Amino acid sequence: MVLLKVRYMRTFFACEICYDIGEILLKHTGKFWMKVLLMLALCSCFSAGSMALAEEAPVQMKSVRISWEPVPGAVSYQLAIMKNNENLPENIISVKKKIFSTGYELDTSVMYAARNYYWKVCPLNYKGEIMGSYSELKPLVQGDINPAAPKPNTQFTKMSYSPLYPVFSWIPHQGCKSYDIQVFREDAQNKVYKLVREIESPGEMFYEYAGYTWPGKYYWQVRGRDASGKVNSEWSEPSFFTVETPVKVAALGDSITHGGGAVCTPPSMTLYNWETYCDVPVKNLGRSGDTVQTMLDRFNTDVLSFEPKILVVMGGVNNFREGDTAWNIEVALEEINNKCSRAGIIPVFATATPVNPVLMKSTIATPAANWQQEQQLLNDWIMQQPYHVDVVQELTDENGFLKAEMTTDGLHPDMQGKKIIGEKISEYLLKRFPALQLEKK
Numbered sequence: 001m002v003l004l005k006v007r008y009m010r011t012f013f014a015c016e017i018c019y020d021i022g023e024i025l026l027k028h029t030g031k032f033w034m035k036v037l038l039m040l041a042l043c044s045c046f047s048a049g050s051m052a053l054a055e056e057a058p059v060q061m062k063s064v065r066i067s068w069e070p071v072p073g074a075v076s077y078q079l080a081i082m083k084n085n086e087n088l089p090e091n092i093i094s095v096k097k098k099i100f101s102t103g104y105e106l107d108t109s110v111m112y113a114a115r116n117y118y119w120k121v122c123p124l125n126y127k128g129e130i131m132g133s134y135s136e137l138k139p140l141v142q143g144d145i146n147p148a149a150p151k152p153n154t155q156f157t158k159m160s161y162s163p164l165y166p167v168f169s170w171i172p173h174q175g176c177k178s179y180d181i182q183v184f185r186e187d188a189q190n191k192v193y194k195l196v197r198e199i200e201s202p203g204e205m206f207y208e209y210a211g212y213t214w215p216g217k218y219y220w221q222v223r224g225r226d227a228s229g230k231v232n233s234e235w236s237e238p239s240f241f242t243v244e245t246p247v248k249v250a251a252l253g254d255s256i257t258h259g260g261g262a263v264c265t266p267p268s269m270t271l272y273n274w275e276t277y278c279d280v281p282v283k284n285l286g287r288s289g290d291t292v293q294t295m296l297d298r299f300n301t302d303v304l305s306f307e308p309k310i311l312v313v314m315g316g317v318n319n320f321r322e323g324d325t326a327w328n329i330e331v332a333l334e335e336i337n338n339k340c341s342r343a344g345i346i347p348v349f350a351t352a353t354p355v356n357p358v359l360m361k362s363t364i365a366t367p368a369a370n371w372q373q374e375q376q377l378l379n380d381w382i383m384q385q386p387y388h389v390d391v392v393q394e395l396t397d398e399n400g401f402l403k404a405e406m407t408t409d410g411l412h413p414d415m416q417g418k419k420i421i422g423e424k425i426s427e428y429l430l431k432r433f434p435a436l437q438l439e440k441k
Contacts, residue, residue: 059145059146060146061108061111061114061115061140061141061145061146062107062108062109062146063105063106063107063108063109063145063146063147063174064105064106064108064114064140064141064143064144064145064146064147065103065104065105065106065143065144065147065151065171066079066103066104066106066119066138066140066143066144067102067103067104067143067151067153067171068102068103068121068135069102070102070265070269070271071123071132072262072271072414072415072416073123073125073131073262073408073414073415074123074124074125074131074132074262074265075100075123075124075125075126075262075263075264075408076097076098076099076100076123076124076128076264077098077099077100077102077104077121077122077123077124078095078096078097078098078099078121078122078123078124078130079095079096079099079104079106079119079120079121080092080094080095080096080119080120080121080122080134081093081094081095081096081106081111081117081118081119081140082117082118082119082120082137083113083116083117083118084116084117084118085118085137085139087120087134087137093111093117097124097128098124098128099121100204100264101153101169101170101171101172101204102153102171102269103151103153103171104171105147105171105172105173105174106119106140106143107174108140114140115140115141117139117140118137118138118139118140119137119138119140119143120134120135120136120137120138121134121135122134122135125408126263126363126408126409147173148233148234149173149222149223149224149233149234149235149236149237150170150171150172150173150176150179150204150222150223150224150233150236151170151171151236151237152168152169152170152220152221152222152236152237152239153169153170153171153268153269154166154167154168154169154170154239154241154268154269155268155269155270156239156240156241156268157240157241158270159270159273159275159276159284160275160281160282160283160441161244161247161281161282161283161284162212162218162241162242162243163258163259163267163284163285163286164211164212164213164283164284164285164286164287164302165207165208165209165210165211165212165258165285165286165287165288166208166212166220166241166268167205167206167207167208167260167266167267167268168181168199168201168205168206168208168220168222168268169204169205169206169266169268169269170204170205170222170236171204172204172224173224173232173233175224175226175232176224176225176226176232176233177202177224177225177226177227178200178201178202178203178224178225178229179200179201179202179203179204179206179222179223179224179225180198180199180200180201180222180223180224180225180231181197181198181199181200181201181206181220181221181222182195182197182198182199182220182221182222182235183195183196183197183198183199183218183219183220184196184218184219184220184221184238185214185216185217185218186216186217186218188216188217193217193219196218197210201222205266205268207266207288209287211287211298211301211302212243213243213245213301213302213305213306214243215243215244215245216242216243217240217242218240218241218242218243219238219239219240219241220238220239220241221235221236221237221238221239222235222236223235223236245305245306245307246306246307246308247281247283247306247307247308248280248281248308248309248310248436248438248439249280249281249282249283249308249309249310249311249312249429249438250282250283250284250285250303250306250308250310250311250312251275251282251283251284251285251286251311251312251313251314252285252286252295252299252302252303252311252312252313252314252315252336253285253286253287253290253295253312253313253314253315254286254287254288254289254290254291254295254314254315254317254318255267255286255287255288255289255290255318255412256274256286256314256317256353256412256413256421257274257275257284257285257286257312257314257315258284258286258287258288259272259273259274259275259284259286259418260272260273260288260412261408261412261413261414261415261418262408262414263363263408263409267284267286267288271415272412272414272415272418273418273422274418274419274421274422274425275422276418276422277418277419277421277422277423277426278422278423278425278426278429279426279430279440279441280425280426280429280430280438280439280440280441281439281441282312282425283306283308285302285303285306289318290315290318291315291318291319291324291332292315292316292319292329292332292333292336293319293332295313295315295332295336296332296335296336296339299336299339300339303339303343303345304343308345309345309346309436310345310346310347310348310429310433310436311340311345311346311347311348312348312350312389312425312429313333313336313347313348313349313350314349314350314351314352314391315329315333315352316329316333316352316375316378317352317353317355317375317411319374320352320367320368320370320371320374320375320378321355321360321367321368321371321411322367322368323368323370323371324374325374326374326375326377326378326381327377329374329378330378330381333349333381333382337349337385346387346433347385347387348387348388348389348425348428348429348432349382349385349387349388349389350382350388350389350390350391350421350424350425351379351382351383351388351389351390351391351392352375352378352379352382352392353391353392353395353402353413353417353421354372354375354392354395354396354400354401354402355367355371355401355402355410355411356401356402356403356404356407356410356411357371357401357410358401358404358410359404359407359408359409359410360409360410360411361410363408363409363410363411364409364410364411372400376400379392387432389424389425389428390424391420391421391424391425394420395413395417395420395421402417403417
């Protein structure tokens with residue numbers, strides 16, 4: 001109220017000046033021109049006052065984007081909007097369920113008191129049930145008001161090395177049904193970034209199938225399109241990653257090496273990547289969905305490009321769960337071993353993790369009836385290799401299954417399981433290869 005009075009006093013003072021000018025004009029120019037000039041001066045005064053008021057008015061809050069850190073084991077999230085900062089059930093205005101990202105853009109165009117509202121979020125399990133407590137209340141106005149673009153939520157800069165096959169992920173933008181992605185690489189000589197890749201994505205994440213082997217600095221950005229295919233957002237802020245070569249240690253594998261977990265959290269976040277829990281920096285060469293044969297096929301381009309001294313090899317689960325035999329898996333792994341020898345690389349084979357057929361039946365597909373027998377034969381072969389590490393003992397229950405408390409879908413170990421794998425591999429590398437002087441993170 002005091003501020004308004006000050007503004008109107010300023011306008012009144014300006015009008016007083018105009019009146020004084022008018023008196024002077026009356027004496028020297030005559031009544032007609034005095035009236036014309038006086039009206040122009042008055043209009044200018046009132047316009048200035050109105051502009052001052054408009055500049056101080058709050059921006060209309062049409063939407064707000066809020067975000068949070070991933071919760072271990074959460075498949076999705078439930079968001080509650082509160083009318084004030086009193087955490088009472090009767091203060092809940094709106095609830096949004098099954099949010100499969102670590103953020104949400106809320107439509108506040110019809111929430112006329114949205115600036116006074118608060119929010120809280122809780123994790124949900126695979127069945128959509130609350131599996132933990134709500135977060136603390138936070139004001140909506142602390143979020144991103146009226147965002148013009150999606151927001152990348154990748155964590156490549158928190159990793160020792162960016163993954164060979166990055167997964168681009170972001171918080172969805174309101175009204176977007178598909179997305180465009182652009183990737184740029186730095187031209188260091190000319191000090192500019194040049195476009196090297198364009199991608200179309202139907203959802204809020206994209207599993208890159210083109211490996212980034214060329215060293216240098218990169219960034220990616222994303223924008224959205226509506227249901228008709230029309231662009232309806234600006235490009236996001238750039239999100240950076242770097243490709244370095246050579247590296248001392250790399251890891252070749254499938255989705256268990258690539259990362260991600262609890263069904264919906266992608267490898268672009270560190271929580272479910274075993275490399276996160278390894279004290280030795282490891283270049284992630286994993287690719288989701290790989291069999292040992294496809295791992296072998298990409299050895300020359302994906303492994304040799306980084307010239308590692310040590311290659312951790314972990315695969316086979318996508319073979320034996322589909323009914324493939326240990327013999328066929330071993331043939332491919334033996335060829336990977338031979339390629340390593342010819343390139344002067346030390347191969348370290350990690351045992352293949354078990355699956356949980358009970359959970360897989362309801363989430364992915366029932367594994368082949370002989371999976372357990374073939375897994376055991378494969379792991380017997382791995383344990384006979386000169387360099388090997390057993391990572392499965394603490395992951396396995398009394399039935400030989402992947403422990404239910406360590407997996408959501410029955411195939412991929414979640415955080416606790418990935419932590420065990422990373423720590424086992426770290427311990428082995430540091431103990432077995434002191435001469436290589438492997439640096440710790």
